[in-house]
Amino acid sequence: MTTRAIMVAAPRSGGGKTTLTLALLAAFGRRGLRVGAVKTGPDYIDPAFHAAITGRPGLNLDSWCMPHPLLHGVMAAACEDVDILVVESAMGLFDGLSLPDGGRGAPSDIAAFFGIPVLLVLDMSGQGQSVGPIAQGFARWSADVRVSGVVLNRVASARHERLGREAVQAAGLPVYGALMRQGGQVLPERHLGLVQAREHGNLAGWLADLADKAERELDLDGILSAAAPLAQSGAGGQLAGLPPPPGQxxxxxxxxxxxxxxxxxxxxxxxxxxxxxxxxxxxxxxxxxxxxxxxxxxxxxxxxxxxxxxxxxxxxxxxxxxxxxxxxxxxxxxxxxxxxxxxxxxxxxxxxxxxxxxxxxxxxxxxxxxxxxxxxxxxxxxxxxxxxxxxxxxxxxxxxxxxxxxxxxxxxxxxxxxxxxxxxxxxxxxxxxxxxxxxxxxxxxxxxxx
Structure with a gap:
């Protein structure tokens, strides 16, 4: 089976990308799909959570650090024996260095390079219909990046969801679910980001709860349909850009x-x-x-x-x-x-x-x-x-x-x-x-x- 991929992105950090990514991995894995994940940009902590749930190495793709052969090599490794690959973006979708597109270190570079459709997470905290113009602006910003749909996050009520859903649909985008607001901090943090996966006291139980939440509140079939097949790239041989092993x-x-x-x-x-x-x-x-x-x-x-x-x-x-x-x-x-x-x-x-x-x-x-x-x-x-x-x-x-x-x-x-x-x-x-x-x-x- 050809690997299908979708990128989970947002307008900013702290919008719920990691929670949605892990929820999708847990729910798709529960369906019997072979799940894989990769993080855009430099980061250790989120890929460790990915690895804990997929049983595969946590990998990164970075358009500024990595030359194209290495990007292809990492993507080939991420797709091996995988049915659905969830790519979690860093920061905001278009955030990166002030350089030309393609080598800015922005998640959008990776989405464009590999042709990965974007699932946009919109945090509805403190707003209602305003998520519609935000979704429309992101969808129209770059002809090379395709926003396939939206997931509403931190939704307070059924009425709140309806306001956001109608606004996004008026912008011409489908809504693939709404994650309802819940009390407490979902993942504890410290000075470099989230507390490490290996330190989470009940990771398996927490991931099972996330899978339940995804099944209740997300259109998983729609998200799977929105994911696009990835073309296989020739990544064999010596990978230009790979630091050699420091020893045998x-x-x-x-x-x-x-x-x-x-x-x-x-x-x-x-x-x-x-x-x-x-x-x-x-x-x-x-x-x-x-x-x-x-x-x-x-x-x-x-x-x-x-x-x-x-x-x-x-x-x-x-x-x-x-x-x-x-x-x-x-x-x-x-x-x-x-x-x-x-x-x-x-x-x-x-x-x-x-x-x-x-x-x-x-x-x-x-x-x-x-x-x-x-x-x-x-x-x-x-x-x-x-x-x-x-x-x-x-x-x-x-x-x-x-x-x-x-x-x-x-x-x-x-x-x-x-x-x-x-x-x-x-x-x-x-x-x-x-x-x-x-x-x-x-x-x-x-x-x-x-």
Missing amino acids: RIAVADDAAFSFLYGHLALFWRQAGAELVPFSPVADEAPDPSCTACWLPGGYPELHAGQLAEAATFRSGLARFAQTRAVHGECGGFMVLGQGLEDAQGVRHAMAGLLDHSTSFARRKLNLGYREATLLADGVLGPRGTRLRGHEFHYATVLDAGRDAPLASLNSGLGEVLGACGGQRGFVSGSFFHVLATVPERVDAAIPTP
Whole structure:
């Protein structure tokens, strides 16, 4: 069966995209359909919820970070053995960098590139018929993006639903259901977004309730009919833009403090022949000494700083590992590689001490945006001069930059020079930068037609 796809999008963040996406996945899975999901843009947390319900890797598609061959490769992986693919958009449908369409990092880029129809979620809180002009404006904004219909969200009553439904229908769009307002916070949040799926106390029960809600309040048959078949793209062979595995056997920190490893990297590294060996620093486990590299992903080390400081086996084992083999830390992993980490209460905890910097979560400042990093020396991420694309998303600040050599020079997504970032010493490297893809030497030559 050819995979059919639909994108769940909204005019803004916080409009209900994740709730609707998970409700659709749960309801379609209950029908016996093979469900898959993918998130547009940089994000770890929503794809982890996708993975928990689909049993498949959580994947991302990003039009600014990823060259077209890598986009095709990720989409091919997302569609394998899948009947219905739900693509959850980030932010608002047309939100991205101030660049030409197609490479802005906007969800609309992905919808246009793959021909995915959009299911628009409209939050009716504080409004009634005004959702009609909003729906009409989104449907007419781009000739390359097709809005196939609307789901009304946070609807207060039958009358409230009727007002919204009639207005959207007058705009020429079908309404595929109305999710009624319910008390309480559906998904708890913290400073980087939702609480992680692995920390949800009753995820299975909550998803079953979502499936019930979808069956009661959504036109699931209509949404399935609105989904469009995806053309199969040739994604075989070497994927231009894929960062190579950092080693043959990679020790990967994986627990409540370290969980932000992009699914496409783990998937394609395995397909390239690498083995990922998980370990838990929070449980005081050291990287397997048989591994050839160690990767400390981002996550929430600031919430577990005391445990990490007391994890003597982890710290001594990591130090021995770093004497002869590569160790790299991204964001939270970078914080743990430093000399110390100040938690939200201002208490300083000693960290691994393999790099010279110190960081603080008490002195918070949001750092958010696309980044292009150019490596300043040969290392685990590639040879000197390699260009990497990804993002920063953290609240921690650097208290003391230390004296390590910088890892890379950093530009914003619009090309603004941001200066040097990160640090490297011996076999150890790290920065707040999360890598999604490499920049091929000739991007234009690497891009096939969609």
